[in-house]
Structure formats: C-alpha cells, structure tokens
Amino acid sequence: MNKPIVVPLEKIETNTPSIKTFFMKVPLIAQQGIPGQFLMIWTFNDEIPMSLSYIDPKKELIGITVKKVGSSTEKTHLIPEGSLIGVRGPYGNGFKIAGSRILVVGGGVGMACLFPLILQLIEAQKSVTVLIGALTKNELLFQNSLQEYTSLENFRLSIATDDGSMGFHGLVTELMDKTLRKKTFDQIYACGPEPMLKTAFNIAESKNIAFQASLERYMKCGIGLCGSCCINEQIVCTDGPIFESKVLRTMNEFGHSKRDPSGRLIPITD
Ligand SMILES: Cc1cc2nc3c(=O)[nH]c(=O)nc-3n(C[C@H](O)[C@H](O)[C@H](O)COP(=O)(O)OP(=O)(O)OC[C@H]3O[C@@H](n4cnc5c(N)ncnc54)[C@H](O)[C@@H]3O)c2cc1C
Ligand code: FES
Numbered sequence: 001m002n003k004p005i006v007v008p009l010e011k012i013e014t015n016t017p018s019i020k021t022f023f024m025k026v027p028l029i030a031q032q033g034i035p036g037q038f039l040m041i042w043t044f045n046d047e048i049p050m051s052l053s054y055i056d057p058k059k060e061l062i063g064i065t066v067k068k069v070g071s072s073t074e075k076t077h078l079i080p081e082g083s084l085i086g087v088r089g090p091y092g093n094g095f096k097i098a099g100s101r102i103l104v105v106g107g108g109v110g111m112a113c114l115f116p117l118i119l120q121l122i123e124a125q126k127s128v129t130v131l132i133g134a135l136t137k138n139e140l141l142f143q144n145s146l147q148e149y150t151s152l153e154n155f156r157l158s159i160a161t162d163d164g165s166m167g168f169h170g171l172v173t174e175l176m177d178k179t180l181r182k183k184t185f186d187q188i189y190a191c192g193p194e195p196m197l198k199t200a201f202n203i204a205e206s207k208n209i210a211f212q213a214s215l216e217r218y219m220k221c222g223i224g225l226c227g228s229c230c231i232n233e234q235i236v237c238t239d240g241p242i243f244e245s246k247v248l249r250t251m252n253e254f255g256h257s258k259r260d261p262s263g264r265l266i267p268i269t270d
Pocket of ligand 2 (some may be wrong): 223227230235
C-alpha cells in the first residue's frame with residue numbers, strides 16, 4: 001500500500017519515560033504485516049520509518065513503538081488519542097522463522113520489532129530465550145508484557161542494564177556471550193543500535209549460529225526508489241531491513257558507516 005491512509009489513533013500506551021506505543025486500526029496491514037516489517041508514518045509534517053511492534057489480525061489492530069530522539073519523534077509523542085495519523089506499508093522483508101532453540105537479543109527501542117516476533121515464536125512453541133538490554137531499568141521495553149510468559153517451560157527472560165539498576169550489570173551483548181557459554185541455540189534474532197548488532201553478529205559468527213538482524217538506514221521513500229537507505233550493495237527498505245549472516249558478512253559498512261540525509265557516508269559513532 002504505497003498511498004498513505006489516514007486513520008485515528010485508537011490507543012496510546014506509555015512504555016518508558018522516552019517510549020510510547022501507538023495503536024491504529026488498519027485491517028489490511030494487520031492481516032498482511034509480519035514481524036520485522038516497517039511502516040512509513042506521516043504526522044502531516046515529516047514521514048519516518050517505524051517497525052510494526054504489534055500485529056493483531058483478529059482485532060485488525062497494529063502498533064508502532066516510538067522512542068523520542070529528535071523533532072519528528074518528539075512531535076509524534078505529543079499527538080493525543082483520537083488524532084489522525086498517516087501510514088503506508090507494510091514494507092521490507094520481515095524476519096524468517098527458523099531454528100528451534102532461539103535466542104532473541106534486543107537493545108533499547110530495538111525490542112519494538114522483536115516483540116511481535118517473540119509472540120509468534122511462543123505461539124509456534126519454540127524454545128525461546130529473550131535478552132532485553134537498556135541503559136537503566138526504567139527504559140527496559142516490553143519487560144512487563146514478556147514477564148507473563150516466564151511461567152512457560154520453554155520461555156526464558158533475562159535483563160541487562162548498563163547501570164546495573166536491574167538484572168545483569170553491563171551490556172546486553174556481554175549477557176549474550178555469558179548465555180551462550182551455558183546454553184546452545186540454533187538461531188539468533190537481534191535489533192538495537194548498530195555497534196551492539198555488530199558485536200552480537202561477531203559473537204554469533206564465533207559460535208557458528210545463524211543470525212538475523214534488523215538494520216536501520218536513513219529512509220525517504222521506503223520503496224526502493226531514492227537510494228538513501230543503501231548499505232553496500234543492499235537497499236535496506238526493500239532487500240531488508242532484516243539481513244541474515246550470509247549477507248551481513250559481505251557488508252563492510254555494517255557497524256562502521258551510514259549515509260546522512262544528503263547521501264554522504266559518515267562514520268557510525270553510537
Ligand atoms: C526500518 C526502520 C525501522 C525503525 N523502527 C523504529 C521503531 O520501531 N521505533 C523507533 O523509535 N525508531 C525506529 N526507527 C528509527 C526512526 O525512524 C528514527 O528514530 C526517526 O526517524 C528519528 O526522527 P527524528 O526527527 O525524531 O530524529 P532526528 O533528530 O531527525 O534524527 C535522530 C536519528 O534518527 C535518524 N533518522 C531521522 N530521520 C530518519 C529517517 N527518515 N529514516 C531513518 N532514520 C532516520 C537520524 O539519522 C538520527 O540517527 C526505525 C528506522 C528504520 C530505518
Ligand atoms: S528509502 Fe528510498 S530506496 Fe530505501
């Protein structure tokens with residue numbers, strides 16, 4: 001669906017001091033969307049990419065989970081329930097369901113695209129271990145929602161905070177390394193800041209475990225026309241945003257450089 005459709009915001013949830021989830025009724029996207037795909041969100045000013053964080057075909061509801069980082073996301077956070085918002089999509093490839101012993105690693109708002117995937121993996125009765133990382137305990141995303149599945153035999157949830165305010169004291173990739181020393185997995189899914197993803201990928205490679213990561217690049221069209229989202233030979237909005245180990249190995253820009261809004265290559269620093 002390449003033309004934005006304008007819908008009211010059904011419900012807004014505050015997840016953390018800097019993150020909110022916005023729910024909309026869009027039957028077509030709720031029926032066709034898969035975890036890992038994204039939407040272009042139009043707030044009548046700018047249009048920005050946001051992952052699907054909630055997909056409910058029965059209720060015909062979808063959600064996006066937005067971290068306040070700059071002008072568009074700040075404006076989005078100010079929109080009240082009932083207001084109109086434009087959406088187009090779903091775009092991109094989405095995660096491939098693979099493996100049976102699964103490790104999911106999410107850093108910060110990276111948990112947004114992983115949340116519907118985790119629900120799908122639980123539904124498929126896979127053995128799932130989830131590691132959620134954040135700077136501090138108040139910024140842990142979807143920890144409460146996932147806590148309710150910890151009574152399931154095949155589900156484990158562990159937390160890492162950079163400041164040690166909850167769970168493992170350190171980076172989520174350090175917790176990942178520790179977890180992999182104790183348990184074996186045959187598939188890893190990850191989303192978060194790119195330096196975190198690069199470290200997680202290197203760990204997965206050292207253990208020979210299949211890896212899928214959701215990557216971000218500056219997006220304008222979202223449909224493969226403008227070239228603003230390229231990473232090496234890949235167009236993130238159409239070839240991705242989910243990339244598997246085989247392709248990640250070929251990307252020397254992964255973890256090192258990205259394009260600014262004018263298309264210039266700049267180093268990745270955060
Ligand atoms: C496929 C994809 C899925 C995403 N999913 C989510 C999500 O689920 N939740 C979430 O909070 N964020 C997500 N993002 C990131 C989100 O799009 C940016 O945080 C947002 O566009 C920032 O806009 P801003 O004006 O508030 O910030 P700015 O101050 O303009 O920029 C802050 C940061 O966001 C980046 N950014 C700005 N505009 C864009 C753009 N058009 N495309 C990509 N990056 C941009 C900038 O390069 C910079 O690194 C996703 C990005 C992509 C590419
Ligand atoms: S955003 Fe235009 S080609 Fe990907």
